[in-house]
Amino acid sequence: MTLFQLVKVALDALYEEASHKYGKGVDNEIVSRFSYLTTSYKDLSNNGRNPLNYKDPATRFAYVYKYVASHGDYIVQLLRIVREELGAVFKDKTARVTCIGGGPGSDILAVLKYLSDYSSEEPVAKVVCYLLDKEQAWADTWTELDDKLDLSRINLNVNFQPLDVTEPDSWASQRKFLEADLFTLSYFVSEVYALDEGVVGKFWATLFEEAKPGALFLYDDNGTEVFNNYFDQHWNAAGLELLKGSTNTQLTPSSSEQASELAMYKDKFGENPKLKSLLSYRILRKET
Numbered sequence: 593m594t595l596f597q598l599v600k601v602a603l604d605a606l607y608e609e610a611s612h613k614y615g616k617g618v619d620n621e622i623v624s625r626f627s628y629l630t631t632s633y634k635d636l637s638n639n640g641r642n643p644l645n646y647k648d649p650a651t652r653f654a655y656v657y658k659y660v661a662s663h664g665d666y667i668v669q670l671l672r673i674v675r676e677e678l679g680a681v682f683k684d685k686t687a688r689v690t691c692i693g694g695g696p697g698s699d700i701l702a703v704l705k706y707l708s709d710y711s712s713e714e715p716v717a718k719v720v721c722y723l724l725d726k727e728q729a730w731a732d733t734w735t736e737l738d739d740k741l742d743l744s745r746i747n748l749n750v751n752f753q754p755l756d757v758t759e760p761d762s763w764a765s766q767r768k769f770l771e772a773d774l775f776t777l778s779y780f781v782s783e784v785y786a787l788d789e790g791v792v793g794k795f796w797a798t799l800f801e802e803a804k805p806g807a808l809f810l811y812d813d814n815g816t817e818v819f820n821n822y823f824d825q826h827w828n829a830a831g832l833e834l835l836k837g838s839t840n841t842q843l844t845p846s847s848s849e850q851a852s853e854l855a856m857y858k859d860k861f862g863e864n865p866k867l868k869s870l871l872s873y874r875i876l877r878k879e880t
């Protein structure tokens with residue numbers, strides 16, 4: 593299955609949820625949420641801004657439609673780079689993955705897509721995934737993923753955990769997520785940068801200090817220097833090793849990814865899923 597095909601399954605469920613809430617007005621609500629997201633993302637570096645709110649099903653529909661497949665595809669491309677650098681990304685039968693700000697599903701879909709593309713070259717038989725996100729409403733979208741995917745070879749265990757990086761009480765007592773082999777931070781740093789009054793910095797320090805030796809971190813974000821510089825400062829202070837990085841690279845989804853899978857919704861809303869993007873990434877490793 594392509595990422596767009598998987599996204600279509602999630603969108604159908606979200607459209608139903610939004611229709612239940614808004615009845616005949618659902619399409620207008622969704623159209624207004626596309627604008628809400630676009631406008632809010634232009635303002636991410638503004639320290640006075642309000643946090644984005646993804647609770648409403650119309651907003652979650654708009655996010656998944658517009659961003660999940662392309663963000664997932666970028667992560668697949670980063671995993672391929674890891675493979676070129678290190679060989680197999682996962683060294684054991686059980687792969688532990690933690691997706692920070694992973695509620696919308698892009699990150700876990702990417703890991704599963706990568707594992708299905710390289711099924712004979714990665715030793716993984718089981719994936720244990722922690723989706724950490726402050727928005728509980730995302731939980732329903734992806735926790736029954738294994739029913740929706742044809743995962744003949746892989747046993748999948750997805751755990752959604754509410755966690756707000758600006759609230760230390762929400763992460764101080766959670767430990768399991770720190771045991772991951774791979775951490776993903778996809779379009780997450782930009783979302784919390786302006787909310788960091790020191791506490792988010794403590795989250796990064798805890799994360800990098802308590803992750804296990806050899807753990808990999810994938811950061812990718814919208815290219816803006818202010819977010820890259822902020823994140824570079826934090827991983828540098830923790831002494832992580834940069835395996836590969838790039839700033840403002842133009843990325844396009846892989847040729848197998850066809851946005852036409854979502855044609856029905858494109859006709860309805862006149863909105864295209866995001867495809868090309870300027871992206872910055874860092875592939876990092878904690879010393880063994």
Ligand SMILES: C[S@@+](CC[C@H](N)C(=O)[O-])C[C@H]1O[C@@H](n2cnc3c(N)ncnc32)[C@H](O)[C@@H]1O
Pocket residue numbers: 643646659660663664692693694695696697698699724725726727730755756757758777778779780783784
């Ligand atoms: C732009 S989305 C990125 C989602 C996904 N990783 C991707 O690449 O498509 C940012 C995510 O971070 C979550 N988020 C925002 N602020 C957060 C916080 N303070 N703590 C934890 N999650 C947060 C949002 O709920 C949202 O799911």
